[in-house]
Amino acid sequence: MDTDRDPTAENAMGDFLRARRARLRPEDVGAASTGRRRVPGLRREEVAMLAGVSTDYYTRLEQGRERHPSRQILEAVARVLRLDDEAVAHLHRVAGPAPRRVRRAQRTERVAPPLRRLLDTWNDTPAFVLGPALDILARNRLAHALFADFTHADNLLRMAFLDRAAAHFYRDWERAAEATVATLRQAAGIDPDNERLCLLVGELSMKSPDFRVLWARHDVRGKTHDAKLLHHTEVGDLELHYETFTVNSAPAQQLVVYQAEPGTPSADALVLLGSLSAVPGDPSVPAPDTATDATRD
Structure with a gap:
């Protein structure tokens, strides 16, 4: 069985970004709230603009089609999404190398x-x-x-x-x-x-x-x-x-x-x-x- 960096999803980075984007309001990041919003939180284009990337590129990040974002881009997105140090570290981990095959754990873990x-x-x-x-x-x-x-x-x-x-x-x-x-x-x-x-x-x-x-x-x-x-x-x-x-x-x-x-x-x-x-x-x-x-x- 193959798995990705998140044991319950195939697109760990995208799920993480969407979840954190949904928790922010435009006023949280100094953006004007305009138009009717179909979903809670920031729009993709708002995150992209504030992070200094194109909307198309950020969309590819969330959809899992961009597998090798640079550290600078991840830091910019983390800043927009107001991630703390632990969440930033997690973002870098889930945006890392391609998934490997699940490693079978030992039946028991022993304490020395x-x-x-x-x-x-x-x-x-x-x-x-x-x-x-x-x-x-x-x-x-x-x-x-x-x-x-x-x-x-x-x-x-x-x-x-x-x-x-x-x-x-x-x-x-x-x-x-x-x-x-x-x-x-x-x-x-x-x-x-x-x-x-x-x-x-x-x-x-x-x-x-x-x-x-x-x-x-x-x-x-x-x-x-x-x-x-x-x-x-x-x-x-x-x-x-x-x-x-x-x-x-x-x-x-x-x-x-x-x-x-x-x-x-x-x-x-x-x-x-x-x-x-x-x-x-x-x-x-x-x-x-x-x-x-x-x-x-």
Whole structure:
């Protein structure tokens, strides 16, 4: 099966440009709004004029007929469309070389034993390792307890869109869902040949109308750091901050660490969660290996 740079479309660059063009109004870019508009957003000719290219050339970009735009043209279009740094980087990726055949991913992605041991030494903060498709490949005991409300805590996308627990676990579900989809969109641009990611997008597109809407927006955002407003059935509301670290020995993997502000009710709630999930005689017992579940078909 052949695929393009976007696992759900044959014209990744064109879909991205159209989605971002539709979100801008003429007044957003200092252009006069004239005539009746059949579709929302800027017209192609308006983008072309502001970017300094012909309407015909920009049309070819959106239609996928121009496969080798220069860096200067991409930067000009990005400026007109008000793209941030992450979206600009994504545009350059999807405008890159011709597609390759889908690379079959391994059945499982493994976390190196030293990293797993490191996770298990953190008893006071939830920590877990993500794969490129946001599969939870490994987690420590407190992360296992934090996600206990979910039927299958194996993938952040499945958890947010396919599990009933998401509605009460994420106190701001819409924000969490938007951020997760934007992170997956970035991953799709970085590794478009990842079969696991392609299958996940296909599954979510079939099963979740909410996912389809957000995926079509083409938002792009890396998972770096942010606040999470959560609710756990056993310890109540939590406000946690996370930091994400690249695993240098496995660059496709990310280490995510949650923490609460010291002295806050959230910090107390994490302590309580840790005590409730402790195993008598061995408080640092690691959570089960979730790698196999995370990559199931």
